[in-house]
Amino acid sequence: xxxxxxxxxxxxxxxxxxxxxxxxxxxxxxxxxxxxxxxxxxxxxxxxxxxxxxxxxxxxxxxxxxxxxxxxxxxxxxxxxxxxxxxxxxxxxxxxxxxxxxxxxxxxxxxxxxxxxxxxxxxxxxxxxxxxxxxxxxxxxxxxxx
Amino acid sequence: xxxxxxxxxxxxxxxxxxxxxxxxxxxxxxxxxxxxxxxxxxxxxxxxxxxxxxxxxxxxxxxxxxxxxxxxxxxxxxxxxxxxxxxxxxxxxxxxxxxxxxxxxxxxxxxxx
Numbered sequence: 001x002x003x004x005x006x007x008x009x010x011x012x013x014x015x016x017x018x019x020x021x022x023x024x025x026x027x028x029x030x031x032x033x034x035x036x037x038x039x040x041x042x043x044x045x046x047x048x049x050x051x052x053x054x055x056x057x058x059x060x061x062x063x064x065x066x067x068x069x070x071x072x073x074x075x076x077x078x079x080x081x082x083x084x085x086x087x088x089x090x091x092x093x094x095x096x097x098x099x100x101x102x103x104x105x106x107x108x109x110x111x112x113x114x115x116x117x118x119x120x121x122x123x124x125x126x127x128x129x130x131x132x133x134x135x136x137x138x139x140x141x142x143x144x145x146x
Numbered sequence: 147x148x149x150x151x152x153x154x155x156x157x158x159x160x161x162x163x164x165x166x167x168x169x170x171x172x173x174x175x176x177x178x179x180x181x182x183x184x185x186x187x188x189x190x191x192x193x194x195x196x197x198x199x200x201x202x203x204x205x206x207x208x209x210x211x212x213x214x215x216x217x218x219x220x221x222x223x224x225x226x227x228x229x230x231x232x233x234x235x236x237x238x239x240x241x242x243x244x245x246x247x248x249x250x251x252x253x254x255x256x257x258x259x
Contacts, residue, residue: 022199023192023195023196023199026195027172029219030191031172031192031194034176037173058191058192061191065192069196
């Protein structure tokens with residue numbers, strides 16, 4: 001297996017974390033095997049174009065299978081909502097700043113998106129994840145004690 | 147409503163169809179499903195195993211030991227009686243739909259000529 005396929009497989013293994021825990025526990029190993037077989041066949045048929053097609057299907061599955069399955073998981077839902085809300089408010093502020101700025105160049109805009117929108121949104125999502133995770137553990141402990 | 151009377155999702159139908167010709171592991175099911183649909187329906191690993199999980203839960207397929215010389219990491223799956231009934235019911239339904247669609251096409255052809 002070459003470096004492109006190995007890297008792809010490494011990334012797919014990490015992205016499996018987005019799928020529900022029971023699916024990963026029961027079929028995670030097989031999913032990785034099937035993905036590896038698919039990658040090798042695609043590389044044999046069409047090289048990079050084949051690998052890109054496999055990734056297109058894999059990413060589409062993340063949206064159609066992984067995310068809907070995680071809707072009821074607060075550890076995913078709360079950080080995702082937090083990210084969206086903060087990103088939306090920060091984007092609105094940035095738009096206002098851009099609108100009022102005398103001159104806007106591309107590097108300034110990219111830095112602003114990174115520092116004003118993405119960083120606070122990610123930080124908030126991370127905090128939301130930790131709090132939800134801790135809260136979920138606490139409530140399980142409380143239930144066990146009762 | 148009996149299990150075999152329920153409409154099958156396309157992925158579940160293709161997985162049952164692929165297993166109708168014998169026991170297979172996940173990747174072999176993926177390839178067979180692609181062939182059966184003339185490459186028009188691609189099942190990825192997540193769709194495949196989410197559907198396999200549902201089919202196992204509804205006893206339409208079951209896990210069986212693979213060949214002795216096969217890869218021990220791979221699990222093999224086999225159609226159960228309930229799976230065969232569900233597949234057969236779906237095929238009968240499709241045949242009936244095809245007959246009706248042919249009749250409608252004939253009528254449309256008469257109407258346009």
